[in-house]
Amino acid sequence: MMDTVVNDYLATWNAQGEQRTALLQNTFAQDVTYTDPLAETTGRAELDAVIDAVQRQFAGMTFTPIGKPDRHHSQVRFQWGLGPAGAEPVVVGFDVVVLDGDGRVAxxxxxxDKVPA
Structure with a gap:
């Protein structure tokens, strides 16, 4: 279960167009909240806009999982990297997601953890 959550989460950040729309609908709750050092959003549409901005800023780079995710109750934590395919990530982050009763990210x-200079 937690590998599926992480894989679908990161796939959403890598996807574009209709594929991303479908992943947002299937993976994230309608009123999902997202908070990181650079953004604070509510709802799938706002999260979609953040993902779009990140993809433009880091064009051609992909999100990949780092290490193994950890879970307790309805929470999953995991580390990810963003960089060129097969290369050292230029950005490394750590996310904690809380799932709703339907298993979607709420x-x-x-x-x-690591950002470009």
Whole structure:
């Protein structure tokens, strides 16, 4: 279950167009909240806009999982990297997601561990 949550979460951040729309609907609650050092949003549309901005800023780079996710109750925490495929990530972060009763991501708390200078 937690691997599926992480994989679908990161796939959403990598996807574009209709694929991202479908992943947002299937993976995230309608009123999802997302908070990291650079953004604070509510709802799928606002999260979609954040993802779009990140994709423009880091064009051609992909999100990949780092290490193993950890879970207790309805919370999953995991580390991720953002960088060129097969290369050292230029950004590394750590997210904690809280799932709703349907198994969708209802809340995200993101932290940045490594950012470009």
């Amino acid at each position: 809340d995200v708390r993101g932290f940045l």
